Amino acid sequence: MLTTRYVTGSPNWIDLGTPDLEGARAFYGGLFGWTFQSAGPEAGGYGMFQLNDKTVAGGMAVPPEQGGSAFTVYFQSPDADATAERVRTGGGTVEFDPMDVFDLGRMALLADPAGVAFGIWQPGTNKGLDVVDEPGALCWMELYTPDTGSALGFYRSVLGWEEYGVPIPGGDTYTTVNPAGTGPDDMFGGLVPLEADPVEAADGPYWLPYFEVTDTNATVARAEELGGTVRLAPIDLEDVGRIAKLADPYGARFAVIKSVAPQEK
Missing domain, CATH: 3.10.180.10 (2,3-Dihydroxybiphenyl 1,2-Dioxygenase, domain 1)
Structure with a gap:
C-alpha cells in the first residue's frame, strides 16, 4: 500500500499537466473536493491540489503544443543526477535534466525505454504528498x-x-x-x-x-x-x-x- 513514509523508489508525488488549469480545478474540485493553492508567481503557475488543507497532487497549465493533458507520477530518489544517469544507461530518456526547485527538492522528468513518462523527486524541504491511500488521494x-x-x-x-x-x-x-x-x-x-x-x-x-x-x-x-x-x-x-x-x-x-x-x- 502507499504510505507517506517515503523511501527510495516509492511514489512520493503526482502532478497534472493540463491545457486548462481553471477547468481542471473545477472538475477535480467537483469530483474529489480538491482545492487549488498557487505556489506563487515565482513558480510559473504551478500549484498544489489540496484536500482538507493537505496536498494530494500538484498541477500546472501546459500549452497544447507541449503534449496532451496527463498525470505524471514521481518516485523518490536520494540522488536525482545519479538516477537520471541510470535512466540513460538503461535505455530510457531524460526529458528534462535534474533541476533544483527552490529549496523544496530536486527533480527530473524521464521516460522509460517504452516511452512512458515519469519523474523523480529528491526531497528537500518538501518530502512529498501529505496524504495518500485515503478517499480523494x-x-x-x-x-x-x-x-x-x-x-x-x-x-x-x-x-x-x-x-x-x-x-x-x-x-x-x-x-x-x-x-x-x-x-x-x-x-x-x-x-x-x-x-x-x-x-x-x-x-x-x-x-x-x-x-x-x-x-x-x-x-x-x-x-x-x-x-x-x-x-x-x-x-x-x-x-x-x-x-x-x-x-x-x-x-x-x-x-x-x-x-x-x-x-x-
Whole structure:
C-alpha cells in the first residue's frame, strides 16, 4: 500500500499537466473536493491540489503544443543526477535534466525505454504528498507496458524495485512492485501487459494513477456530470475493490477504486 513514509523508489508525488488549469480545478474540485493553492508567481503557475488543507497532487497549465493533458507520477530518489544517469544507461530518456526547485527538492522528468513518462523527486524541504491511500488521494498505480519483463528490469536498475506475483482468478499472476528491502505489504503498483487490456492498448503505454473513493458508481456518475469520460465502467475485482477508469474533460486518464477493507477480505 502507499504510505507517506517515503523511501527510495516509492511514489512520493503526482502532478497534472493540463491545457486548462481553471477547468481542471473545477472538475477535480467537483469530483474529489480538491482545492487549488498557487505556489506563487515565482513558480510559473504551478500549484498544489489540496484536500482538507493537505496536498494530494500538484498541477500546472501546459500549452497544447507541449503534449496532451496527463498525470505524471514521481518516485523518490536520494540522488536525482545519479538516477537520471541510470535512466540513460538503461535505455530510457531524460526529458528534462535534474533541476533544483527552490529549496523544496530536486527533480527530473524521464521516460522509460517504452516511452512512458515519469519523474523523480529528491526531497528537500518538501518530502512529498501529505496524504495518500485515503478517499480523494492517490492509492495505487499501474504501468501499462508492451513488455513487463523489460520494464521490471529497467525500473529495478533505476529505482531498485522488487516484484511480487499475486495470483488472480483464472490462473494468471498480477505482478506488483515495492521498494527495495520492503515486502508485499509495501507494494504500491502493478505492471500489466498492454495487449491484455483493450481499453489501454489503443492509447499506448503509460502510468495510470488510482484514487481512492467512497463510492465508485457515484464518482463515475459525478465525473460524467462534470464533463469527464468513462473509459471503463465500474467493475468488481475479487478481494480488491470496485474500480472504474475515467478521463477528465481534457483527456488526462486516471482510475478510481473503492477498496475492499482488510476486515472484509
